[in-house]
Amino acid sequence: MNEFLYGVLPYVAFTVLIGGTIIRYAQGERGWTTKSSEFLSKDDLKLAGPMFHLGLFMAFGGHIIGILIPKFVTEAAGVNENMYHFIALAGGIPAGVLFTLGFIMLMIRRFSNDKMKVNTSQIDKLLYLILGLTILTGFAGTLSGMFNHFDYREHISPWFRSLLMLSPEISYMEDIPIFFRLHMLLWCLTAILFPFSRLVHCLSFPFEYFCRSNIVYRRK
Amino acid sequence: MKIMAQVAMVMNLDKCIGCHTCSITCKNTWTNREGAEYMYFNNVETKPGIGYPKQWENQEKWKGGWQLKDGDLSLRTGSKLDRILKLFYHPEQPELEDYYHPWTYDYETLIHSERKNHQPVARPRSLITHKRMDIKWGPNWEDDLSNGESARNDYNLQKMAQDITLEFHDIFMKYLPRNCNHCLNPACVAACPSGAIYKREEDGVVLVNQDGCRGWRHCIPACPYKKIYYNWKSNKAEKCTFCYPRLENGLPTICTDTCVGRIRYLGVILYDLDAVKAAASTTDPQQIYSSVLDVIKDPTDPAVIESAKASGISDAWLRSAEISPVYKIIKTWKLALPLHPEYRTLPMVWYIPPLSPIAKKIEDRVYLPDSKEMRIPVAYLAELFSAGNTQIIYQTLQRLLDMRTVMRRKELGEPMPQNMEYEINTYEKMYRLLGIAKYSERIKLPAGLQGVEHDKLRELQGSVGYSCPGGYC
Numbered sequence: 001m002n003e004f005l006y007g008v009l010p011y012v013a014f015t016v017l018i019g020g021t022i023i024r025y026a027q028g029e030r031g032w033t034t035k036s037s038e039f040l041s042k043d044d045l046k047l048a049g050p051m052f053h054l055g056l057f058m059a060f061g062g063h064i065i066g067i068l069i070p071k072f073v074t075e076a077a078g079v080n081e082n083m084y085h086f087i088a089l090a091g092g093i094p095a096g097v098l099f100t101l102g103f104i105m106l107m108i109r110r111f112s113n114d115k116m117k118v119n120t121s122q123i124d125k126l127l128y129l130i131l132g133l134t135i136l137t138g139f140a141g142t143l144s145g146m147f148n149h150f151d152y153r154e155h156i157s158p159w160f161r162s163l164l165m166l167s168p169e170i171s172y173m174e175d176i177p178i179f180f181r182l183h184m185l186l187w188c189l190t191a192i193l194f195p196f197s198r199l200v201h202c203l204s205f206p207f208e209y210f211c212r213s214n215i216v217y218r219r220k
Numbered sequence: 221m222k223i224m225a226q227v228a229m230v231m232n233l234d235k236c237i238g239c240h241t242c243s244i245t246c247k248n249t250w251t252n253r254e255g256a257e258y259m260y261f262n263n264v265e266t267k268p269g270i271g272y273p274k275q276w277e278n279q280e281k282w283k284g285g286w287q288l289k290d291g292d293l294s295l296r297t298g299s300k301l302d303r304i305l306k307l308f309y310h311p312e313q314p315e316l317e318d319y320y321h322p323w324t325y326d327y328e329t330l331i332h333s334e335r336k337n338h339q340p341v342a343r344p345r346s347l348i349t350h351k352r353m354d355i356k357w358g359p360n361w362e363d364d365l366s367n368g369e370s371a372r373n374d375y376n377l378q379k380m381a382q383d384i385t386l387e388f389h390d391i392f393m394k395y396l397p398r399n400c401n402h403c404l405n406p407a408c409v410a411a412c413p414s415g416a417i418y419k420r421e422e423d424g425v426v427l428v429n430q431d432g433c434r435g436w437r438h439c440i441p442a443c444p445y446k447k448i449y450y451n452w453k454s455n456k457a458e459k460c461t462f463c464y465p466r467l468e469n470g471l472p473t474i475c476t477d478t479c480v481g482r483i484r485y486l487g488v489i490l491y492d493l494d495a496v497k498a499a500a501s502t503t504d505p506q507q508i509y510s511s512v513l514d515v516i517k518d519p520t521d522p523a524v525i526e527s528a529k530a531s532g533i534s535d536a537w538l539r540s541a542e543i544s545p546v547y548k549i550i551k552t553w554k555l556a557l558p559l560h561p562e563y564r565t566l567p568m569v570w571y572i573p574p575l576s577p578i579a580k581k582i583e584d585r586v587y588l589p590d591s592k593e594m595r596i597p598v599a600y601l602a603e604l605f606s607a608g609n610t611q612i613i614y615q616t617l618q619r620l621l622d623m624r625t626v627m628r629r630k631e632l633g634e635p636m637p638q639n640m641e642y643e644i645n646t647y648e649k650m651y652r653l654l655g656i657a658k659y660s661e662r663i664k665l666p667a668g669l670q671g672v673e674h675d676k677l678r679e680l681q682g683s684v685g686y687s688c689p690g691g692y693c
Contacts, residue, residue: 206413
């Protein structure tokens with residue numbers, strides 16, 4: 001079971017994520033959009049939208065630091081285990097609160113408003129379920145760090161890096177707390193959904209806007 | 221000097237009867253789809269009024285168009301960085317209810333009702349949620365001032381710092397048909413983070429690339445005319461296309477084609493691309509009108525023709541520019557004005573301001589009143605068409621009055637007035653074009669596909685149609 005969950009599923013997820021996104025871009029760019037619903041319901045987005053996205057950026061940054069940077073690097077930089085733990089919680093809890101609360105507010109908005117219900121597709125609903133559970137298990141994992149000390153940087157981080165090196169070390173993932181197990185499964189499912197959902201707009205952040213002239217002319 | 225061609229439109233407001241045929245044919249052609257129910261690429265407003273969407277002229281609210289900041293032209297909605305921060309929530313974004321909540325009626329109840337004591341009623345139903353709804357506002361709720369008080373909230377009146385009376389003997393109104401202005405300096409294009417909106421080099425039509433649009437919606441508040449719409453179903457921006465598939469085949473836009481009052485003129489003008497930014501940056505907004513006239517170039521000037529050929533404008537297009545009715549009205553005779561030039565987008569849909577009703581002083585036995593005595597306050601027209609410069613409105617109205625004076629005297633066999641601004645036969649030409657011109661005189665577009673000569677088009681007969689006939693597109 002572990003072999004499938006930690007040795008096969010992540011690669012399936014990566015493959016679908018990258019391949020599916022390329023195919024969607026090539027075949028269905030016309031449907032590639034943020035799917036913004038501010039037009040249908042504006043007031044209740046004012047807090048929830050920025051909260052959710054800020055929480056997301058903070059959480060994303062935290063994952064980069066916690067997973068991609070090996071422990072010996074931070075320790076060499078003079079950050080010991082206690083300091084790291086403190087920093088992770090000091091950043092992780094506000095991020096989790098913003099992310100989770102923003103998500104819940106967005107979901108209340110989406111499912112309590114007639115105009116929004118019409119604008120919610122089946123794939124949206126599936127995505128919200130999986131994404132919501134991913135966020136909740138992730139936040140639960142962060143919070144659990146306050147009580148029992150499970151050092152994910154000894155287990156999950158080296159495993160994830162071994163995935164990236166194409167030689168998965170499944171042994172790291174034995175005896176992982178339940179929240180983290182679920183979180184691993186759920187992020188794989190989110191990645192599989194990514195190319196087929198509105199999530200693709202993450203890739204459309206308009207960096208090129210800063211480099212272009214104001215007025216765009218094109219020939220027919 | 222870099223000469224570019226632009227298809228421009230003139231609307232003669234004196235002749236608009238407010239029938240909405242343009243809006244309806246446009247709607248049937250372009251926006252009768254799910255997600256586009258509320259859109260009118262072309263709509264006709266009764267002025268004074270708050271319009272569609274509500275209060276579209278209030279740029280304090282929407283931050284549309286351009287402004288001069290320390291002498292530099294910048295988008296009123298903020299710098300690029302400011303606007304990136306608005307990606308997750310854009311405070312100046314209009315909502316569906318700012319336009320209106322689109323509806324249909326339960327027509328089936330009229331047909332399938334059981335036998336009852338009372339006649340069945342078709343009740344309104346939302347086209348968005350498909351639930352019963354109360355109609356509170358519509359795309360033309362103020363038609364012929366029918367909403368009464370909302371006319372007072374017209375933003376132009378606030379800027380004039382004047383109240384108007386809704387008493388019958390002093391009331392005034394006019395119609396204002398509006399579609400995308402296909403501006404020379406379009407704010408929507410500049411605001412698009414994805415670079416999906418562009419101005420076509422060949423004819424100046426501003427289009428949204430439906431593949432490239434990511435639904436960031438920054439174009440919508442940025443357009444000061446609120447002529448870009450968000451499709452809530454496809455989640456992309458849509459706008460008036462100037463019926464480009466028709467233009468490419470030498471046909472006018474559908475609103476022009478079907479206009480009952482024959483108020484619309486369509487033709488080619490040549491303009492100097494290098495002068496656009498300077499004209500849009502004119503310090504005094506009341507002078508923008510004359511700056512734009514300088515950007516529009518004389519199609520008979522050899523230097524202009526040479527530069528036009530250098531930038532690849534075909535002979536067919538140059539011929540169209542030479543005989544362009546809109547060039548005559550806008551530049552030669554100076555009869556048309558841009559809508560809200562102070563937005564600095566340099567709109568290319570122009571308006572001949574209305575004289576009617578001219579008989580305000582009928583009790584004084586004056587047939588043609590002075591331009592200062594019009595029923596529609598000149599200050600109001602100035603807010604709409606010249607950034608508040610009443611002098612420009614007086615001059616324009618006076619030319620129209622002069623034309624009527626000349627034609628009246630000619631008809632009555634009276635001696636012609638002396639010291640007119642133009643030659644007598646110019647006024648006769650003016651009368652012909654504004655009053656009785658046929659379809660072919662009002663609309664002068666290069667025949668056939670862009671840049672493709674007529675003979676070549678003949679070779680294409682029997683090919684697949686305008687999608688890509690003969691591989692010329």
